[in-house]
Amino acid sequence: MYHAESFAAMGWETYIVGYKGAKLIPSLLQVPHVRELYLPQPPAFIANLPRLLFLLWAPYKILFQALTVLSTLLGELPYAPEFILVQNPPSIPTLALVQLCARLTGSKLVIDWHNLGYSILALRLGASNPVVGLAKMFEKTFGRKAYAHLFVTHAMKGVLVRDWKLLGIKAVLHDRPPSHFHACEPTEIHDLFSRLDLRPAGEDFLPPSSPPLSTPFTRLRDLPPSSLSPAFAATLPDRREDRPALVVSSTSWTADEDFAVLLNAMAFYEKRARAVNSPPKENPQKGDKHDRLPKMLVIVTGKGPLREKFTQDIDECQKLWQWVRCVPMWLEAADYPLLLGSADLGVSLHLSSSKLDLPMKIVDMFGCGLPVCALGFDCLSELVGEGNGRVFKDAGGLAAECETVLKGFPHAPELEKLKQGLVLQKSPTAGEKWNTWAEEWDRVVKPIVTHRPGVE
Missing domain, CATH: 3.40.50.2000 (Glycogen Phosphorylase B;)
Known part of the structure; x- marks a missing residue:
């Protein structure tokens, strides 16, 4: 949502695609040029299934997601976007779908690496599960090439560039809060x-x-009454x-x-x-x-x-x-x-x-x-x-x-x-040690999407 707000602030027509759940942040609702496209929800019961049943139903869920994402990106957008920005995870089937859409439409793909999807799956299935290995291979294959890669830490950038041989512009974009987050009076x-x-x-x-x-x-x-105007309580x-x-x-x-x-x-x-x-029994008054x-x-x-x-x-x-x-x-x-x-x-x-x-x-x-x-x-x-x-x-x-x-x-x-x-x-x-989201985005991402990369 913060990315969408930043794109829209540049005057770009921005479509935010996702599942309907929590409300959009208030600041995003106030920005012109933002459109919402909601994906149909996959059956909710699949997420709550035991491990074995989850594995049996997972292919159906992936197929359902693939069809709905493709129909939205290729059928509901009025024109081909210049950029498609996807946050990872989720990885399966999203990364493959946006790669396909980018090729078909000529769009530039930007992957925002927030975490690794296979590592989250390992929490549920165990790191040694062969499904986790397949998920890692999928993520590495379809996440390797993009117009630009954004990372939330220098550590993530270093590991993925070294181990996965990522191709494209590579930049660290540390998360920052928007300006309306503040200490309250x-x-x-x-x-x-x-x-x-x-x-x-x-x-x-x-x-x-x-x-x-x-x-x-x-x-x-x-x-005191004298300290305030009579118009105020x-x-x-x-x-x-x-x-x-x-x-x-x-x-x-x-x-x-x-x-x-x-x-x-x-x-x-x-x-x-x-x-x-608890005060000491022998001297109840003792204690600072x-x-x-x-x-x-x-x-x-x-x-x-x-x-x-x-x-x-x-x-x-x-x-x-x-x-x-x-x-x-x-x-x-x-x-x-x-x-x-x-x-x-x-x-x-x-x-x-x-x-x-x-x-x-x-x-x-x-x-x-x-x-x-x-x-x-x-x-x-x-x-x-x-x-x-x-x-x-x-x-x-x-x-x-x-x-x-x-x-x-x-x-x-x-x-x-x-x-x-x-x-x-x-x-x-x-300085940049702790700037706002808008300042950090303008410093790191804006040069990339306005075709002035200079970031590696």
Whole structure:
């Protein structure tokens, strides 16, 4: 969708082809020159079949997808496009189909390598399964040649150029958030949590609130009458000192994220919070408030096949918790950046199946000034470092990082250091280190599609 918006911003007629599901991002809906073409959905039951039945039905699904994609690209477009841009994965049968369409129409093919499709299939079938080997051969064969290849990391570019001998222009386009992702002001936070349903967290866990006068995170504060014009109400929202720490993790609820890590980390944090926050029996007054751990509300956004099981597991666990609550939630596109901009800490459980891609969710979080605790893998250092987040290896590590970062909340020194690091990272002196999506796209992709490559 970001690519489509960037093409349309150049004044190009842009057709975005995909399955109908979540709404398009609001900024894309406001750009002229964008048209939507929706593909018919393959039968939903195939994705939920056991492994053996999935393999038996997979050829039918591939045939169905091939016919619908070809009929859309060759039959519904009013004229042959100059460029066809495809994001990989999915690879099968998409890469072969766009190669065929590009040859038949004379279009230039651009492959946006976000991950490797065969490595995702290996999560379900196992790396040694012969079907995974065939999928890798398919991806390598039909992904090898294109007018241009875009990669989300330098690591991915290096491996694919070396091992797959890619032909065409090759450029690294790091994901960046659009400009409307930002740290929220108290007014935006107050409006958001006046609308979101946090009842699953339990009334006994959240501080008492009465919307629209207060939310669990904000309350209206009285201002002296002389400080405002009589035309305005003498109240503005402010962040509450007694609010819980808000932790957000966004996910597509698939097998490349281990939710047991998050579940166990919350259990570890609960145990530590009980120990740290309980005053010593011999001296109840002892204890520094700066060493205390806050209540932690974890909101996990997104929808996908594993959400229901996680919800059942977490509901069972948190019946006995006092310091932690977790609320799975689905948000509209307009509210997602507001939640990130309102949160205190982000968590990424993404463990790259290829070890070569980077989580877009972290990019979104950084765009909102939100520090991140991320599950580590080989090329994560291209995105996450000591100045903007922490890296962990397991559930115990995630719990320890949350404890370190949130200690003393809402005045947590380590959390403030990370937030300041993000501010410096986004400063003008940082250059291309942290620009916006539009700036990064204009720097890398625009010269390629305006026939001034110069990128290798």
